[in-house]
Amino acid sequence: MSVAVRYYGGVGPVELEILVADQWRTLRDIRLRALKDSPAAYISEYEVEAARGEENWRDDFALPQWVVARRGERIIGLVRSLQVEGRPADERHLESVWVDPRDRRTGVLRTILRHLTEVEPEVRDWRVWVLDTNAVARNVYDRLGFSPTGESQPLTDGSGRSEIRLGARSERVGRSE
Ligand SMILES: CC(C)(COP(=O)(O)OP(=O)(O)OC[C@H]1O[C@@H](n2cnc3c(N)ncnc32)[C@H](O)[C@@H]1OP(=O)(O)O)[C@@H](O)C(=O)NCCC(=O)NCCS
Secondary structure: OEEEEEOOOOOOOEEEEEOOHHHHHHHHHHHHHHHHHOHHHOOOOHHHHHOOOHHHHHHOOOOOOEEEEEEOOEEEEEEEEEOOOOOOOOEEEEEEEEEOHHHOOOOHHHHHHHHHHHHOOOOOEEEEEEEOOOHHHHHHHHHOOOEEEEEEEEOOOOOOOEEEEEEEEHHHOOOOO
């Protein structure tokens, strides 16, 4: 289901789409591309995700929502916007954030986030966990209006890494230029 063509100043139009459960293969394919391309950016591992079956991927649609960006036939970006259980109703967490390396720095993530704030006007606060080692993403979120909330949690994988939580008010998201 294509929802819009949005363009906030990159090198070409970006079409955004909210995936539905029957598109679980599309979700699987882009998640696996992301994990293969940027393993250091995520806690999930390619081998674990690649072994998941259809039912498992469909379960991921129980909680909305998965947004993909396309340029023509190419799927070039992914963001999950999620209301986390126990967190405020007007807060969303961003997860699984990835843009194809060929399309980076052309405003794809900015476009997706601005679109999310428009289609979810009731949301006041946006949150994202970023690995402390992911300097690029930390810079990107800073450019997109996010700042550290002061919360952090160590990973349990023995790597010594931590996740830090960033946050932004809706009116700031993607409008920091
Ligand atoms: C992080 C990521 C999603 C950014 O997506 P993107 O579409 O390239 O981001 P945008 O083009 O919307 O850029 C947003 C801002 O960040 C800046 N930016 C983007 N990449 C940057 C980089 N490598 N270094 C410094 N600034 C950068 C852009 O210049 C822009 O700021 P500006 O408008 O003030 O110039 C992408 O780099 C990526 O997929 N990285 C690997 C996976 C990852 O780390 N995901 C995040 C997990 S939390």
